[in-house]
Amino acid sequence: xxxxxxxxxxxxxxxxxxxxxxxxxxxxxxxxxxxxxxxxxxxxxxxxxxxxxxxxxxxxxxxxxxxxxxxxxxxxxxxxxxxxxxxxxxxxxxxxxx
Numbered sequence: 001x002x003x004x005x006x007x008x009x010x011x012x013x014x015x016x017x018x019x020x021x022x023x024x025x026x027x028x029x030x031x032x033x034x035x036x037x038x039x040x041x042x043x044x045x046x047x048x049x050x051x052x053x054x055x056x057x058x059x060x061x062x063x064x065x066x067x068x069x070x071x072x073x074x075x076x077x078x079x080x081x082x083x084x085x086x087x088x089x090x091x092x093x094x095x096x097x098x
Contacts, residue, residue, distance in 0.1 A: 005062035006055045007069065009081060010047040014088040017045040018077060022066035024059050027096050034092065049090040052081045 006026045010019045010033050019042045023029040030050045033042045041047070056062045069077065085091060 004055055005057070005059045006053050007062050007065045008053040009051050009077065010042055011049045011051045011081075011088060012046045013049065015078070017047055018051075018074075018081075019045070019047045020066060020069055020077065022059075022062040024062075026053060026055075027092075030092050030095065049088065050092045050095070051088050051090070052084050053091065053095065 005022065005024050007020070007022045008026060008030070010021070010030070011017065019033075021029070032038055033050075034048045036043045054065065056065060069080075081088065
């Protein structure tokens with residue numbers, strides 16, 4: 001997958017704790033979350049499952065979308081996840097580089 005900016009949601013499990021972030025290298029960043037490389041929220045709450053993402057054209061667009069979505073209620077975020085990935089399957093294999 002070509003590097004480009006994205007906003008994404010990690011989860012601890014189905015309907016579990018969620019984390020919203022943005023990055024310019026989604027595969028690398030999700031790998032870091034999955035492997036507990038960086039201390040913080042996702043490591044503390046075991047958010048290792050990529051359940052939603054949106055690819056955007058620039059870092060600025062991804063950051064703006066992240067900040068917009070962080071203002072949303074949890075129900076709105078869950079609606080995004082359920083519309084994109086109703087089983088809350090881990091999507092890492094879909095975006096991981098070969």
